[in-house]
């Protein structure tokens with residue numbers, strides 16, 4: 001089965017409330033992975049220290065930290081999410097290489113693993129096979145799922161996915177083979193080395209702000225899609241699912257908070273029907289398409305969107321956001 005067809009029927013799998021409580025009864029005991037708890041806690045403490053150090057750092061360092069966040073974010077939104085997980089557009093190899101490097105800046109597991117978890121998330125949303133099942137609460141969906149062993153259903157269902165497109169992509173396989181080295185280089189060394197070497201920023205400021213704080217900000221912005229945008233917001237496209245349109249998450253993530261739209265039309269490269277508004281990831285894909293680096297951009301016709309809103313939406317927003 002082609003990967004793009006796999007994502008089409010995603011919204012049909014939402015369990016009823018009674019299934020959920022049955023899931024809870026059957027759920028194996030939580031196995032906490034303490035190294036992850038220690039690492040994430042340490043990282044967040046260093047990030048707080050990074051906030052404290054901001055006034056002592058050069059404005060060039062502030063800008064650099066923001067740039068690493070922005071570019072790493074593109075490695076998630078334009079890269080692993082819209083290109084690799086959903087195949088919502090195609091990219092020539094130079095763009096794929098660039099997005100792979102950007103993706104290493106964000107260090108959110110390699111493209112293969114992120115994509116496999118994300119496809120299983122869409123296909124089995126809010127069930128035990130969803131790695132960050134939001135019915136298990138805000139904390140679990142946000143970061144808790146990275147601190148415990150996965151539910152066996154995640155692995156079982158994940159193994160049934162067609163990932164042949166990922167195996168066939170040499171750039172993804174290269175990143176997977178050399179992931180530790182590449183993330184050390186792009187997520188830690190490069191962000192810290194540049195301000196320290198080029199404008200004599202102190203090593204401490206560079207490390208705490210451009211590595212720890214910047215990494216934590218990108219992580220938490222991404223995690224908000226799984227937590228906030230699965231628990232709070234409106235549902236103009238499909239009121240029967242949890243994913244919601246979350247304005248704060250749109251702002252935090254460069255256009256990834258239109259999550260009710262996204263779960264309803266996962267193959268749309270813009271992840272929204274709002275056109276240009278608040279969606280820098282879409283602008284970048286459009287620019288890449290103009291440069292001939294991206295092609296076959298998949299969209300959903302306004303007619304199809306409207307029909308779906310009428311049929312399954314919460315109908316509260318029918319007169320807004322529609323151009």
Ligand code: ST9
Nearest residue numbers: 033073076108109117146149150155158159222225253256
């Ligand atoms: C991070 C990821 O933060 C964030 C993802 C967020 C997604 C958001 C999506 C929203 C949309 C996009 C929005 C973008 C917005 C961007 C904005 C930017 C401004 N199927 O994993 P193991 C197999 S990462 C099939 O060890 P455990 C696996 O192959 C942060 N198989 O599971 C292995 O088999 P084998 C940094 C699967 O032991 C075996 O199972 N990273 C699947 O339960 C065991 O795998 C971390 O913190 C699957 N889905 O441990 C590290 N999954 O042995 C986190 C696994 O044969 N990870 N398998 O090879 C870990 O430490 C562990 O995975 C664990 C689970 C402790 C969580």
Ligand code: ZN
Nearest residue numbers: 118122262266
């Ligand atoms: Zn998605």
Ligand code: ZN
Nearest residue numbers: 225226243259
């Ligand atoms: Zn989701």
